[in-house]
Amino acid sequence: MDRMQFQDTGAVRARTSDTLPPIAPSPSQSPAGSRRPxxxxxxxxxxxxLALVLTQFAGGAQSDQARQVTQVVRTYETAIMxxxxxxxxxxxxxxxxxxLLRMSAxxxxxxxxxxxxNAMKRYVDTLVAQASPPKVAEARRLIQDPPVRILAVxxxxxxxxxxxxxxxxxxxxxxxxxxxxxxxxxxxx
Numbered sequence: 001m002d003r004m005q006f007q008d009t010g011a012v013r014a015r016t017s018d019t020l021p022p023i024a025p026s027p028s029q030s031p032a033g034s035r036r037p038x039x040x041x042x043x044x045x046x047x048x049x050l051a052l053v054l055t056q057f058a059g060g061a062q063s064d065q066a067r068q069v070t071q072v073v074r075t076y077e078t079a080i081m082x083x084x085x086x087x088x089x090x091x092x093x094x095x096x097x098x099x100l101l102r103m104s105a106x107x108x109x110x111x112x113x114x115x116x117x118n119a120m121k122r123y124v125d126t127l128v129a130q131a132s133p134p135k136v137a138e139a140r141r142l143i144q145d146p147p148v149r150i151l152a153v154x155x156x157x158x159x160x161x162x163x164x165x166x167x168x169x170x171x172x173x174x175x176x177x178x179x180x181x182x183x184x185x186x187x188x189x
Contacts (some may be wrong), residue, residue: 065179069158069172072179077146077162081124085117093173093180100184150160 072091079087089097097113105111109119129138147163158179159169168185 006013031043047145063151065158066150068149069160069179072172073148073160073162073170074146076181077148078143080117080120081143083117083121085113085115088117089113092183093175093182096180096182131159 055065076088079091081084089100092100100116101111101113104119105114110116124139124143128136130145131139149161151159151164151169155180156174158172158174161167161169166185170181170185171180171183172179174180
């Protein structure tokens with residue numbers, strides 16, 4: 001019966017009676033110079049672990065900013081589509097709000113945030129009323145949870161898109177401790 005047998009210094013006796021060197025020499029057998037590779041590997045592992053931890057903290061800050069940007073865009077979209085123009089306008093910079101109000105007034109839909117919200121809700125309700133039941137369910141889901149895609153967050157600037165609406169980005173800027181929409185795809189900017 002062929003079996004492997006353990007030998008005294010950690011070597012293994014193979015079936016053919018050839019012996020393999022020990023997997024790792026015992027501390028009494030290792031010369032002082034052979035610890036350098038082990039220390040170098042340990043230092044590299046430590047540096048890698050440190051880099052991973054630092055990346056996670058930086059990535060955490062980046063992903064927190066992306067979550068904030070997503071929330072602002074979702075809040076705006078849901079508010080404007082459900083007729084809450086005031087909440088929608090609170091997500092905008094003053095310049096973006098003025099652009100929205102001027103554009104809305106220019107097409108006869110009102111010149112206040114409330115009027116813009118009401119006009120948008122009427123428009124959405126008209127579209128939903130004409131849709132098939134499966135499309136109505138999908139439209140309501142998209143209104144309540146718009147599919148926001150973050151394109152970039154760089155310092156105090158960010159860009160996002162609503163999937164399926166436009167290939168042009170929604171631009172945001174950091175104002176104080178939060179984010180505001182600074183331009184829309186439909187404003188020509």
